Amino acid sequence: MSNFSIFALARNAMSYHENWQKQWRSPAPKASYDAIIVGGGGHGLATAYYLAKEHGMRNIAVVERGWLGGGNTARNTTIVRSNYLWDDATHLYEKALQLWEGLSQDLNYNTMFSQRGVMNVGHSLQDMRDIERRVNANRLNGVDGVVLTPAQIKAMVPIMNTSSSLRYPVMGASFQPRAGVARHDAIAWGFARAADRLGVDIIQNCEVIGVQREGDQVVGIETTRGVIKSKKIGVVAAGHSSVIANMAGIRLPLESHPLQALVSEPMKPILHTVVMSNAIHAYASQSDKGDLVIGAGIDAYVGYGQRGSFPIIEHTLQAICELFPIFRRVRMNRQWGGIVDVAPDACPIISKTHIKGLYFNCGWGTGGFKATPGSGWVMAHTIAQDRPHALNAAFELNRFNTGHLIDEHGAAGVAH
Ligand SMILES: Cc1cc2nc3c(=O)[nH]c(=O)nc-3n(C[C@H](O)[C@H](O)[C@H](O)COP(=O)(O)OP(=O)(O)OC[C@H]3O[C@@H](n4cnc5c(N)ncnc54)[C@H](O)[C@@H]3O)c2cc1C
Numbered sequence: 001m002s003n004f005s006i007f008a009l010a011r012n013a014m015s016y017h018e019n020w021q022k023q024w025r026s027p028a029p030k031a032s033y034d035a036i037i038v039g040g041g042g043h044g045l046a047t048a049y050y051l052a053k054e055h056g057m058r059n060i061a062v063v064e065r066g067w068l069g070g071g072n073t074a075r076n077t078t079i080v081r082s083n084y085l086w087d088d089a090t091h092l093y094e095k096a097l098q099l100w101e102g103l104s105q106d107l108n109y110n111t112m113f114s115q116r117g118v119m120n121v122g123h124s125l126q127d128m129r130d131i132e133r134r135v136n137a138n139r140l141n142g143v144d145g146v147v148l149t150p151a152q153i154k155a156m157v158p159i160m161n162t163s164s165s166l167r168y169p170v171m172g173a174s175f176q177p178r179a180g181v182a183r184h185d186a187i188a189w190g191f192a193r194a195a196d197r198l199g200v201d202i203i204q205n206c207e208v209i210g211v212q213r214e215g216d217q218v219v220g221i222e223t224t225r226g227v228i229k230s231k232k233i234g235v236v237a238a239g240h241s242s243v244i245a246n247m248a249g250i251r252l253p254l255e256s257h258p259l260q261a262l263v264s265e266p267m268k269p270i271l272h273t274v275v276m277s278n279a280i281h282a283y284a285s286q287s288d289k290g291d292l293v294i295g296a297g298i299d300a301y302v303g304y305g306q307r308g309s310f311p312i313i314e315h316t317l318q319a320i321c322e323l324f325p326i327f328r329r330v331r332m333n334r335q336w337g338g339i340v341d342v343a344p345d346a347c348p349i350i351s352k353t354h355i356k357g358l359y360f361n362c363g364w365g366t367g368g369f370k371a372t373p374g375s376g377w378v379m380a381h382t383i384a385q386d387r388p389h390a391l392n393a394a395f396e397l398n399r400f401n402t403g404h405l406i407d408e409h410g411a412a413g414v415a416h
Helices: 003-023 042-055 087-107 125-140 150-156 184-197 241-247 310-323 369-385
Strands: 035-038 060-063 118-122 146-148 172-176 201-203 208-214 217-223 226-229 233-235 255-266 274-277 282-286 291-298 332-342 349-352 358-362
Touching: 035 042, 042 060, 042 184, 042 369, 087 184, 087 369, 118 125, 118 150, 125 146, 125 172, 146 150, 150 172, 184 201, 184 369, 208 241, 217 233, 233 241, 233 369, 241 358, 255 310, 274 310, 282 310, 291 310, 291 332, 349 369, 358 369
Parallel strands: 035 060, 035 233, 060 201, 118 274, 233 358
Antiparallel strands: 118 172, 146 172, 208 217, 217 226, 255 291, 255 332, 274 282, 282 291, 349 358
């Protein structure tokens, strides 16, 4: 195929995508629905899609205060993997990864899921012990993973500085070959289009400002476009879950933090996998457009401003330049922040509440993008059946009463 036709194809695909976005008209909300999903990010749209597809519910609305996928779904660094430590988390993320593997076909929309592998670098003996433990736990759960030596890392990523004289020497890494990256807005638009085809009403510019109850039963929401009635309401509003919970008189064990990322100018392909390091608080991949996609850990303070602070960016870029000296003169193009809600055990909450018909899906912290299809799939089951699926039973709110926390700080950390 000549270059010309490749560009023409790309242009056609882009203009189709853009035209479709412009033509999207949010319907006026109906007076009532069988279920309402609050939040038009990837997780909310996936929940609506699977409610319609797997559970036959069609009278559903997704209400979004801004535009589809304008929250964290559009702001993340798109790392998809399933190599968490504990069984409950691994099974949930692995379900998501398996759905990712067939998602473009299922949605008939190219999610650009690219299984280029994810490498987690270790810089100390303790890092390496943790990495070996995690890889062994993954393999016992049937999840792919290997431990790499510095020589194997160098062979895979020749531009990485693996010198033993580094401040944080590279002592090895874990590698999950089936992991990778995807296109963030495609997941929102893919689920939106597929849900729309099944009859779901997707209503933008519709902010939830109140939750209506009759006794212990939820009966509707107050929005900037009026009251909408429903006896099943699923809140999937990452970063703002506590605000909406507050409207229903519920206090969630979550903190909302800024999390930022940045991308460079585009370059020829040079980094063919995702490289992450918990210890130095940085990670990088190269997008299909050629820009480096770089991220860090959360900003330590709480807040709702969708921007980050400078020390984090500086610290992250220092770390990236130490690992990849070749990137020292690369210019950064854009920087932005999202707001993530973090639970005390770095694991999500996908749960019923003591208010009948009110469900929450939140607390994904720095790492919910990878879970998008799996999260929507189990949330749809929880709402439709009014009980958790086996895959999210361990992620109910009552774990904060029983103390059965699933501590994934080691696997979540900066490493999304
Ligand atoms: C910089 C950054 C990097 C990240 N990198 C990764 C990564 O590499 N891999 C990974 O797995 N995860 C990553 N994450 C986390 C990931 O982005 C999130 O966990 C995930 O996108 C959450 O999806 P969501 O659909 O729940 O949230 P969102 O996309 O944020 O959707 C929630 C929606 O709810 C809406 N909403 C809020 N309040 C209201 C209201 N009152 N009424 C109506 N609507 C409301 C918001 O406008 C928003 O659109 C990253 C996040 C950030 C910020």
